[in-house]
Amino acid sequence: MAEEDRPKEEAQNEWAQKAWRALSAVRRQSPLIQCITNFVSMDLMANTLLAAGASPAMLHSLQEIPDFTPQAHALLINVGTLSDAWLPAMKSAAEFATQSGRPWVLDPVAAGATGFRLKACLELVGLRPTVIRGNGSEIIALSKASLGATQGVDSIHESVDAMEYAKSLAKASGAIVAVSGAVDIVTDGQQVVGARNGVAMMQRITATGCSVTALIAAFVAVDPLHALEATVLALSVFGVAGEMGMEMAKGPASLRMHLIDSLYGLDQPAVLSRINITSLS
Amino acid sequence: MAEEDRPKEEAQNEWAQKAWRALSAVRRQSPLIQCITNFVSMDLMANTLLAAGASPAMLHSLQEIPDFTPQAHALLINVGTLSDAWLPAMKSAAEFATQSGRPWVLDPVAAGATGFRLKACLELVGLRPTVIRGNGSEIIALSKASLGATQGVDSIHESVDAMEYAKSLAKASGAIVAVSGAVDIVTDGQQVVGARNGVAMMQRITATGCSVTALIAAFVAVDPLHALEATVLALSVFGVAGEMGMEMAKGPASLRMHLIDSLYGLDQPAVLSRINITSLS
């Protein structure tokens, strides 16, 4: 190893140690995560949280939110199968979470796809999520709309191209913003961190993006004062589980199974040797 | 074997024979089970019923219940993702089932978590379910509320601690009450039976509890006059499938797969050698 690589390697080791401590904290504390999410993702999301040691609660009824949301350690809102019947509960839960000092995480699925959806996402962003995680297109659509720029349905964007939009959205919203892609990037508007774990085939399984956003909520729940770090670590841990699952997978369906098994069984050596996080700012 | 163990062993053998006969009846008759259940559980519940030989029908529309519910051989109501939009259909289906002389089974998920939910569960209990199955916290919350005791969100209770509450709820409601736990207990208010099959990791898979409640509905459908027995047998058969699945599993996701495969392939020798049921009263 060259002399100049030492500080980089030390930083990597530090991130890996943090990842292991964060996962251990989730397993030990088993935070209760309320999920108001789309119908497609509920099964995999609940199983992801259970495999990581957290306690999922899929509960979306407007009548129950005043009683329930303050009990949860974090809240996840995902607009995938949005409807006007569910939107009021999403907003109410976001408000109760904020009032109760609980972190909440927004997954603005397909934010730019329709006017109704973009407006709903902007309203939710206005309720001050702790973290926003999306793909490049979603973050760009939200960022442009937050800044009043011309809107429209975006084509595929690589996450690295979305970095500037993510920083703008973070500054405008006060949220940590994460953009999934070949490299996941996470920013608070100033600092930018890249998480490089994961495999491409995870995109061929529905709801992996939704599920990692729920995992972010679990990681932020056990370390709410370090939301940027917790977001990076959750993305990386899920990516490591995907890499380990991929070693046994024969296609997307077996990857889905092995990913969850790997997340459940993840041990310290695997985390320490595989975590790949670097500062990009 | 000591002389005094003979009656116990004979009782075990009798239960095992009954379990095999009940599973065979489900496979032969393929009862139609209407499920009004939460969004998270629908996939695993339908696959559990199919693997056991039953015919699931997820149908929750208020308009269809008068036509459909009397055709079903049993009804399952699970309040997991409860909303005021679904509650009227749950109540209507319960009434049509009772009027048609069909058994129906209630899964009061998170009964004590909110006031809205507890009230809804109590209303459903008032519509005379044949069986109520929950975990310790849920049964205790329902039992206390049925008796007018002070309510509140209960912490984790082991099923054995819940036995007295289960008996009270059974007496107050007229339902068979089952409490899942390390040992599943089933009571009609007088008799108490313990079902000891199953593995702990099943709790790390979402909707296994929901799915076994649907399986109870299938077992009660083919033997409605012996609902206590049918409930015990369904819990045990599902537990045996879990034990056999666990022998092949590497984590919760592969356990989920092997559990369903095992339920589908369950044969007489496995049932006879593994069923572990004992009278506790």
Add this chain to the structure above:
Amino acid sequence: MAEEDRPKEEAQNEWAQKAWRALSAVRRQSPLIQCITNFVSMDLMANTLLAAGASPAMLHSLQEIPDFTPQAHALLINVGTLSDAWLPAMKSAAEFATQSGRPWVLDPVAAGATGFRLKACLELVGLRPTVIRGNGSEIIALSKASLGATQGVDSIHESVDAMEYAKSLAKASGAIVAVSGAVDIVTDGQQVVGARNGVAMMQRITATGCSVTALIAAFVAVDPLHALEATVLALSVFGVAGEMGMEMAKGPASLRMHLIDSLYGLDQPAVLSRINITSLS
């Protein structure tokens, strides 16, 4: 081989070549398929489309349809967990698809089970689906009702018995009609084609029928001018994936996994050697 079998074998080869070209086109073009489907099927349907190379979008909100449906390359409507809250969106999406010149495919789940459901299905048939796919009972119920014949809940019908009803429905509706069964049959009212791939255990997995209807939408999306052919090919390709999955499966849950893995990995030799399609008219 006998001399007289040559033309039959050549026809088989032609179908197999077409199947490979169609699957390749789906993989290459990755058509966006809007799915308004039942809650049970969403996960497997999305994963089926992803495994085949298509892009699923589960989006059912009435407010979003005017913006979104014209962007989709095809629309799938499945009435499995029908409710009056969802029916207007189904109708609106069907109308927007037709107005935009997009193909749309109807899965009339349990069409004859209730009066509400049959009426809804007939209204949807009136909105001119490109393809209707159901099992024998569903197609017979729809066909009888379309012709004003006496209705009622039909018992199990084999697909071959349903052939005449399928032809009548195709003529009355203008749609391609597909009937799943031991042999899948597809007709435009004149021509009838039989697709013989698949394995019986696929019926023990919930949502395989729903998922193959979505796959039909993807195949029609990339070849809208040959909807009969595209329907036959989608059914056959899914059936081949099921056959290959069955070679590794130990039960319905592992079949489900291997089916999706096989669909993802399907290569030209497997398609060419396995496709089994014959003209029945």
